[in-house]
Amino acid sequence: MSIVVHCSYDSKHESSNLAEWVSYPRRGWRIPLACTVLLVVVGCSSYEPRPLPDSPQWATDMEAGVSPLTVDQVVSGALEASPDVRRAQREVDVARARRYADGLLPDPTLSFSTDRPGAEGFVPAFMVGLSYEVSALVDRPAKKRAADAFLDEKQLALAWTRWQVANHAYALYVQNVSLERLEAESGQMTAHLNDVSNRMDTALERADVTRDAAMLAQSRYRDSAQQSGALQQEHLKAIQELNTLLGLRPGTRLKLAAPPEPSDIPEDVIARALIDLGQHRPDLLALRAGYDEQDERYRAALLGQFPKLDVGVTRGRDTSAIYTSGLTLSVTLPLFNGNRGNIAIEKATRESLYDEYVQRLDDAYTAVEGITADLRLLQEQLHTERASEFALKGSLDKARRAYVRGNLALPALADLESQYLTQRIASEKLANSVLQQHVLLCTLIGVSAIDHQPLQRALP
Template sequence: MALLVASLVALLATLGGCASYAPEPLPAAPEWPDDVAATTAPLTVDQVVQRALEHSPEVRRAERELTIVNARKYADGLLPDPQLSFSTDRPGAAGFVPAFMVGLSYEVSALIDHPAKQRGATAALQKQLFALQWTKWQVANHAYALYVTNVSLSRVEARVAQLAVHEQVVDGRMRQALARGDVTRDTAVQSETAYRDSLQQLSALKQDRLKAQQELNAMLDLQAGTRLTLVAPPGAYDVPSGAVHDALTTLGQRRPDLLALRAGYAEQDERYRAALLGQFPRLDIGITRGRDTSAIYTSGVAITVTLPLFNGNRGNIAIEKATRESLHEEYTQRLKDAYTAVENIVSNLDLLNDQLRNARTMEATLEQATKETGMAQARGDVTLPTLMDLESRLLNQRIATAKLENAALLQQVELCTLIGVSAIDYHSLQ
C-alpha cells in the first residue's frame, strides 16, 4: 500500500504542474502600423532596410519557425514518463480477500538513443537559426533592390513624361507645318506616332512603378495604397573584385543557407544514428507489489523485451539513411550553384558596365550635337524637324541610360546577396 500511495502522490504532483489552456482569439480586421505612413520626411535606404527586417512577413514567418523548432528541441530533450499500473480482482466465494497488483515500470531502452536525439534537435535549431539569418540577408538586400527600383522608376517616369511633352509639342508643330505645306504627310505621321509611343511607354512605366510600390509596401507591412517618399540612393558603382574573391573563398563557411544545409545534414546524421540504435530490443523494467485472494503478499521485478524479429526498425533506418544521402547531394549541388551564380552575375555586370559606358558616351555626344544643332537652327542653317528629332533622340538616350543604371545596380544587389555582403556599403553581412 505504501507503493500505491507514493505512486498516487507522484501522479497528483505531476498533474498539478501541467500546462493550462488560454484562448487566443483571431483578429476581426487587419492591423496596420502607421508610424511610417504618417511621416512626411523622406525615408533613407537604411530606414527602409531596418523596417523591412522588423516588419517583413518573411522574417516574421522564419522567426515563428524558429520558435516551433525550439519547442521541438525542448520536446526531444524530454525523457519518457514511467508507467504506473494497477489491477484488482474480487473473489466470488466467502473466506477470500480482494486481490490487487500494483506495478511501476520504465522504458530503459529510451536512454540509449536519447543523446543522439538531443544532438539532432540541437542541429535542427542551428539549422533554423541559419535559415532565419539567410532570410534576413535576402530581405535586407531585396528591400534595397525595391528601394532602388522605386526611385529609378520614378526618375525614368519623369524623363519619359518629359519626352511625352516634347513629342506632343513636336506633333503640334508638325501638324501646323503640314497645314502650311512645309512638311510631307509622312513626317507629320511619324511625329504623331512618336508621341503615341511615348504615351504608351509612360503608361507602362506607371504600372511598373505601382507594382514596385505595392511590393515595397507589402515588405514593410504597410497598408495598400501607402505612398512613401524616398531619398535618392547613391549611383551604381562596381563591387570590389577583392570582396567577391574573398567572399567566394569562405562562402561555405559564411553564407547562412549553406550553413543551414550543413546543420540540417548534421541533424539528419544524428537521426540516422538514433534509428540505428532503435534496432536494438526495447527494454522495460519495473517493480510489482501484489496480494492474492488468500491474503498472501508478493513483490517482484517485471522485465519486458521486444524481440526484433519482423520489424527491427529497419524501415526507419532505410528512410533516415536515404534522407541523409539526399541532403548530401543537395548541399553539394547548392554549393556548385552558388559559385556558378556568382560567376554568371559578374559576367553580366561586366557586360552591363560596358553598355552603360557606351550609353553615357552616346548621351554626351547627343547633348553636344543637340546644342550645336540648336544654334544652327537659330541661324536658319538647320530645319526645325532635324532639331526636334535630335532632341527626341537625346531624351530617349537618357531614358536608356537610366534603365541601364538601374539594371546594373540591381545586378550588384543580387551579387551582394549571393556573396553575403551588404548592398549598401559592401561590408560583410552579420
C-alpha cells in the first residue's frame, strides 16, 4: 500500500516565461544528478586480478637448514604451512568481511521517470523520488550481533585447528625420529643376518652344519628383510605426512633432532581440564558462539515479520508545467508471507545447533574418559613389552660375549638377535600407539603434548 501526499502550486504565478520553465529542470537537476553519479562511482570497489599459479608452491625455508630441526621449529613450521590452518584463517577472513557487510547501512533508492506529450503546447513531464527503507534499521542490531558471534565462532575454530595441528606435528616428529632410528637398527640387523646366512651356506658346503641349521638362518634373514621393508614403508608414510603438514616438496628428508621423551599426563592435569572443559576448549566455545549467532538470526527473523516501511520524497512536473513536491510512504502488508517461513527455518536451525552442542559436550567427556582408560591399558602393555625387550637385550649381550669366547654356536646367536629385533619392533610400534593416544588425549583436554601446559587460544 502506498500513501502519497502532494503539495502543489501554480508556476504561472511565479513566471510567465514558459520557455524558461521548460529549460529549468534540465539545468536544475543536472548538477545533483552529476553529484549522485560521482558519489556512486567513488564508492565502488575496483577489480584486482589474481591469476592462479601454474605450479605447486612449496615451502623451502626448512629444507635449506643444515642443523637438525627441533620439535619447536617443526611445530612452528606446521602452524605456518598447514593447509587446514590456512583454510580456517580464510574462514575467519570471510567472517570478518561478513561482519563488515552486516554493519553497513542500507542504501537509499533514487528513482526518475519522464513522459513526453504527443500534442503541442505541453511540456515534458518528469518525476524524481528519493526513498529509504526505514524498516531495515529495525533488525540491524540483531544482525550485527549475529555477525560478531559468527566471527567469534570462526576464530575459535581457527584456534581449535591450531591446537590439533600443533599436537599432530609433535606426534609426527617423534614418530619420524623413532622410525628412523629403528629402521637403521633393522638395516644393520638384516645385513648381519644376511652375513650369517652366507656363512652358514659356506659351512654347509663343508658339512660343518646341518641343512636344517642353514635353512633356519636363511629363514631368519628373510623375516628380518621383510620386517625392514615394512619399517621403510611405515617411515616413508610418516615422512610424507610430515612433509604435507609442513608444505614441503614430496620426498624431502628433514634432519630432525632427538625429541624429548614423551611423559605421562599427570592425573591432576586431566582432572583440572575436565572441570571446565566446555569453557576453555575452542571447538566447544566455537559451537557456543555459533549457537549465539543463530539465536540472533532467529531474533532478526522475528523482527522481520513486521511490515516493511519505505519513506521518500518526490519532486515532479506534469505536462502543464505545474511542479509538485510530495512525501511517499510504502508499507508491505504481512498477509500471506509475514516472514513466517524464515522464522520457522531459523528456529529449527537454532534447535539443531542446541542439540549438536549438547551432544558434542557429552562426546568430549566420554572421549576423554575412554582414551584415559585405553591409555592406561596400553601403558601397562608397553611396560611388559619393554621388560621383555630389556631381558632379551641382556641375554643377547651375554650370548655375544659367549660367541666371542667360542662357547656359543652362530645359529644360537642369530636366533637371539632375531628375537631381539622382533621384540624391539613390537615395542616401538606399541610405543607409537601410546604416543598417538597420548597426543589425542592432550588435544581433547587442551594441553600441549610436549610439556602438558595449557595451550593458548592466540586469537587474531
